[in-house]
Amino acid sequence: MKKWLGFAAAGLTTLLTMSSVIVPGASALAKSSNANFKVGLVTDIGGLNDHSFNHLAYVGLEAAKAKYGVTVSVVQSHQSSDYFPNLSTYAQQGYNLVIAVGFLMDSAVQKVAKEYPKTKFMIIDDAITGHPNVMSALFDTQQCGYLVGVMSGLMNEQKHIPQINGKNVIGLIGGMNIPPVTSYMAGFIAGVHKVNPKAKVLVDWTNSFTDPGLGKEDALSLISKGADIIFPVAGGTGDGAIAAAKQKNVFAIGVDANQNYLAPKTVMTSALKGVNIATEIAIGDALHNHFKAGLNFFDLKNKGVGFAPPIAAVPKSVLKKVDSFIPLLDSGKINPPSSLS
């Protein structure tokens, strides 16, 4: 019976994808039986091309498809009233795992999880507890904030680098005083002060994630106060801060995704939030019956957070020192704060 199912599934995959190559052997058979495992992804209204978590979740979904051979499907929501119908459509059609991207879908996921107790749900960047079939993916971004903080603190002492002015001032821009932002910031400040206790970190709030003009203005003001490294944790507002850093020939640090493409000689590294990794891991866990309901933290150890490869201007000695902190964070010897005091 199982064998027959396997063949049927293999046939189905060929029919559906046309291009899929069935490699003979045991792994191919395992893969094709995985095709019965269906994963649906519902984006929020940001859509797939948001350069942020919707996009990264899709990258993770595609990676899981390639790795495990699971069947995947995506739907982009037009309006917030689409969240519930889209989630329930996947549940009704017998999808095994349904992924909701972003805290905007919090109430829709809570509602649909109750209606379809047999379906597993994953929500990204939101904390839902108390449902046996919902896992929440959260990110220990204070860890990657800490590492780029260490890098900034060390860089500020490299006075031979033309961009570094020797004033030992770093500019930190926050989009909004909310935990997903402040965890980066708190880790960053702790990291800077760990290696460079005398460094001055100037903090600035924009209260907007969508205003590059404001980000540029604030960054210019920080630079005029002596900052030679700018770390904006402010979504689209941060793009303006990076532009300001480029204009004034100082360094900047990207956030969430590798933002080096915005200014290749300015963005010295990026603090990464691995939504794609979390998505891929969650799909693998659900497939192998290791689904973990409740809060799931993604950290350095499982590559849920990290930093992008630094540009050549960052000396090897600095990078080596930064890397030396990774095992300390992994083992819990260093526990950066996740909120600003």
Place this chain on the structure above:
Amino acid sequence: MPLYAVLTGLILGGVIMAIAKYNPFAAYAALFSGAFGSPTAIGNTLAGAVPLILAGLGIAVAFRTGLFNIGAEGQYWVGAMAAVWVGYHFPTMPWIVHVPLALGAAMLAGGIWGGVIPGLAKAFVGAHEVITTMMMSYIAILIAHFMVENGPMMAPGYVPQSPTVAASATLPPILPAVFLNSNLSDGFFIAVAAIVVVHIVLFHTTLGYKLRAVGFNARAARYAGMNVPLYTVLALGVSGVLAGLAGGVQLLGVDFQLTDTFQSGYGYTAIVVALLARNNPIGIFFASVFFAALSAGSQIMQINAGVSANMTDVITGIIIFFVATDRLYGYWSQKMRPHRPSSTAAIISGKGESPQ
């Protein structure tokens, strides 16, 4: 019924999908099943039509009076804000008082926003309502942002959203056992009632006659002794009341809280709905269901047929285009009729001969 308009749109959309290497038959099957394929789908389609019906009726009333209310989107959001505010501030109120109060607040807010302010500006200083309603719309949307982004209506916590309305302020679902897990709420009955009321007022009362008279020819109406400024304010007011009601019904029946995603688009789609229905209240029902069906169906088209979201938007856009321009068919069919050099079509086209 512009049946062949729909058909042309479907065929052209199918050709485009075939070129883009999608299976048009699977895609259309998904489109249809997503809109009408199950009681849940029907429920969601009807639920999606509710805000379009209400806002569309409002726009139609303004059009009938010769006014272009382009700011229904903003009136929708002030209505939504008012309804939610009332909805979560009085948790102990009985249902029979709470829901009418919340909807009343939504209508009042929409009416003031869309009607009284732009209406008075138009009637007394001649400010054009296209500009004023649109600007008021931007103001409303930005106020709504302010309210939930660390503003007075933000719920505790860090997510930019309002508290959820109390259970006593929600519109209950219609036959939840039949329309399983759909968005369909009693708001549907409100929308149907609004169609009936607007139809009666527009076509069977003196008030409606006067509104339409102002719309046909404002100068003639003034000459006939009608108080044109009054009817201007009134028409825009009713228009705003209905758009505000759309926001209220949506928030109490479907969304239950303001979230930081202010792009419902209902206010803009409703303009197309009203135009498509030629400002006929009953036509607005069918036009709204049509738009809601395309929207609901296009989501299932992504899920079941794997058609990308951009492509589904192209397909629905093409279908809407052909439906909206269905007058072309009348024009063509007249033009194709042979040997009638004196026909109006021939005169319009400037040619006496029909093409082969």
